[in-house]
Amino acid sequence: MSRFNAWGIFADSSPLMTDLKPQSDVVVSIDDVHKHYHLDDETIRAVDGVSASVARGEFLAVMGHSGSGKTTLMHLVGGLDLPDRGRIRVDGREINSMSDTERTLYRRRHLGIVFQAFNLLPTLSALENVMLPYLVDGRSSAESRARAKEVLEAVQLGHRLKHRPALMSGGEQQRVAIARALMVEPVLILADEPTGNLDPSSSKQIWDLLRSLCETAQTTVIMVTHEAGAAAHADRVLFLKSGRLSGEAQSEGAGDAQLVADRYAQLAN
């Protein structure tokens, strides 16, 4: 039986559920992290002394103006880049002290990364795109296909398996990208403006899907967004300003976009 229900993800009490530690576990710990870029004689303090922690099953939004360091921070947490200073632990592993190969394998096997541009391969079907993380990891095509079907059904795309990206709507393409991220049952999903290219109704589907992953599978999600309406779906919002944390708001998924917008206006400007 599939472990997934329609949107709920992980419907039954699979071994994954029973293995989980209490929700108060810290999954992401960011400790005084700095990332500066040097161009000619200018120093750009993209991330400038950020400390934060994110709990298992928490849905965290990160807001800030363009250039405030959101993507840089996500790349550091995802091990796509290394900090100049400071420490980042993800699920108990210090990712900045891993070798390049260890970090690549860790990212591939434990993290789900979703971008604004869906980054699907245009010549492959939805099913083939989603199979890729397993195939790259050396799993058989039969196993990859079975698992890919399962996660595509979980994001309600069981009827689009053979479609290439160009034949799908933006919202469907982003759900394929999320399905691909779910292949490895990630402990952490990093989503950088995942609804930046989507209309309001497709966006809401994505936020609800991310939220259901946190609630039902205890996945931790960090989502970068410019939209208060998006951040209001998260449990908590961190505000970044010029590479530093300027404050936070508890949203608790209550959908209070006005509250988030007011805090954003106070803290990011």
Ligand SMILES: Nc1ncnc2c1ncn2[C@@H]1O[C@H](COP(=O)(O)OP(=O)(O)OP(=O)(O)O)[C@@H](O)[C@H]1O
């Ligand atoms: N590789 C790089 N070399 C030099 N400067 C960089 C590099 N990457 C980012 N920056 C600079 O660091 C700052 C933070 O960039 P970042 O991409 O993290 O911002 P952001 O908050 O994600 O912005 P946006 O909302 O526009 O995506 C910006 O001033 C950017 O120009």
Ligand SMILES: [Mg+2]
């Ligand atoms: Mg960015």
